[in-house]
Amino acid sequence: MDALPAWPKGKKLVHLDLKGAPPRMDYLHKLIGLFSGLGADGLLVEYEDMFPYEGELKVLQSTQHPPYSREEVLSIQEVAKSQGLEVIPLVQTFGHMEFVLKHKSLWELREVGHCLGTLNPHREEGVRLVKEMLRQVVELHPGSTSLHIGADEVYLLGEGEESRRWLSTPGRTVQQLFLNHVTRVAKGVREAWPNLNMIMWDDMLRGMDHDTLKGSGLVGLVQLMLWDYNPTLDVKNTVYLLERYSGAGLSELWAASAFKGSTNVHTCVTSTQRHVNNHLQWLQVAAALPEGIHMLGIALTGWQRYDHLSVLCELLPLALPSLASSLQTLTHVGCVFNPKSVCLSVPCPSSTTADSVLFPGRRLAELVVELTAILQSEELRHFEDNMFVRGWFTPYHRQRKTVSPLIAQQLQSQAMTLLALVEQRVAMVKKEMVRLYPASTAQEWVEQHVSPVVAPLQRILEDTRATGICSLPYE
Numbered sequence: 489m490d491a492l493p494a495w496p497k498g499k500k501l502v503h504l505d506l507k508g509a510p511p512r513m514d515y516l517h518k519l520i521g522l523f524s525g526l527g528a529d530g531l532l533v534e535y536e537d538m539f540p541y542e543g544e545l546k547v548l549q550s551t552q553h554p555p556y557s558r559e560e561v562l563s564i565q566e567v568a569k570s571q572g573l574e575v576i577p578l579v580q581t582f583g584h585m586e587f588v589l590k591h592k593s594l595w596e597l598r599e600v601g602h603c604l605g606t607l608n609p610h611r612e613e614g615v616r617l618v619k620e621m622l623r624q625v626v627e628l629h630p631g632s633t634s635l636h637i638g639a640d641e642v643y644l645l646g647e648g649e650e651s652r653r654w655l656s657t658p659g660r661t662v663q664q665l666f667l668n669h670v671t672r673v674a675k676g677v678r679e680a681w682p683n684l685n686m687i688m689w690d691d692m693l694r695g696m697d698h699d700t701l702k703g704s705g706l707v708g709l710v711q712l713m714l715w716d717y718n719p720t721l722d723v724k725n726t727v728y729l730l731e732r733y734s735g736a737g738l739s740e741l742w743a744a745s746a747f748k749g750s751t752n753v754h755t756c757v758t759s760t761q762r763h764v765n766n767h768l769q770w771l772q773v774a775a776a777l778p779e780g781i782h783m784l785g786i787a788l789t790g791w792q793r794y795d796h797l798s799v800l801c802e803l804l805p806l807a808l809p810s811l812a813s814s815l816q817t818l819t820h821v822g823c824v825f826n827p828k829s830v831c832l833s834v835p836c837p838s839s840t841t842a843d844s845v846l847f848p849g850r851r852l853a854e855l856v857v858e859l860t861a862i863l864q865s866e867e868l869r870h871f872e873d874n875m876f877v878r879g880w881f882t883p884y885h886r887q888r889k890t891v892s893p894l895i896a897q898q899l900q901s902q903a904m905t906l907l908a909l910v911e912q913r914v915a916m917v918k919k920e921m922v923r924l925y926p927a928s929t930a931q932e933w934v935e936q937h938v939s940p941v942v943a944p945l946q947r948i949l950e951d952t953r954a955t956g957i958c959s960l961p962y963e
Contacts (some may be wrong), residue, residue, distance in 0.1 A: 517567045748804075764813050770786065
């Protein structure tokens, strides 16, 4: 690959997705200092149910673990400011509102009953709810000059009964339905806070033609953030999209990459190279942009869940080498960056030479990597397929109690050894994890990422005991 220029002048934001595994406040403060040291300019903070909503919105607060207090939210901003970072809060206002619409008292505000994420755009109560959410978040961020209003992945829009009636009028489209709600929200923000910049995700606009974009009502009102987390991002198509937006008057643009949380819904260990490749593709996009397209910056997203109800993705300590590599990829001028070199300043989970002080959470990262290696080992993951189970301990043998005591004893010994090893490592992981995260996060992580893997092994162990390994196989 030819040498690429650094990311053009603009901000580099680190995204904090707090809808899962919210860090303890002292650990979060350390992370903010690290982000600054790695070259970030700001934080894009997505609180979801960790925000201390008040009044009628108190129902939105997390019940799994205590939400951050008002004082803690302010402390995030104070620490960020001391490190030279701005804070941009992100509040979902249309799609991905699972944490809101899951509550029974708010079910009627769903676009369709079986989709928890999408707000019904026809209900005044829904619009008032969104405006009150925005008011509380903005007022608790007095120093912020920008606000992200989300609006990505508005699934099943147009399929609700009220939307179907609205769409039955000739000439009306789902695109207009989307734009009507978003522009109404954005105009409400502009009226309430005239000097606040607004950012929104771009994906719902990608299929709109030039005239629709130009007449959308969003021109001069919002800044679009185009997201693509693919390591093989289509450079030509991305440049084309940015040109289309700019040509329609949506000239203030952001990019959004990923440093974690976009590989697989249940990934535990971050692939640094995958995310470096994503940033290298974004550098190619920046290099190919014609003059006149104004890129305000790039947000390096770090998703903790795919949505509010999915399992936890990689925890932040596992992704710090990826974040460091990605930020350095964007800032190294005239060279192709080698992600392995980042271990000199932010140790990779497998590194044993650098000072752990430089890597807050490094011990947890190491332990998770070690545990994951055990869980992904052939011996454990495919225990049910080993020769002894497939040959002498099938369901047929177990149901008829025709199991060789020698084989049962062999399997029991193997299973107990593996389970003991896993239990030992899980105890170490949990002990370290609760130093950085709530105990509920440690329990959730184990139940989601460990329990399903060892369950088949536990069943076989129980069956070996049920067969009575000291009895003869046949009467």
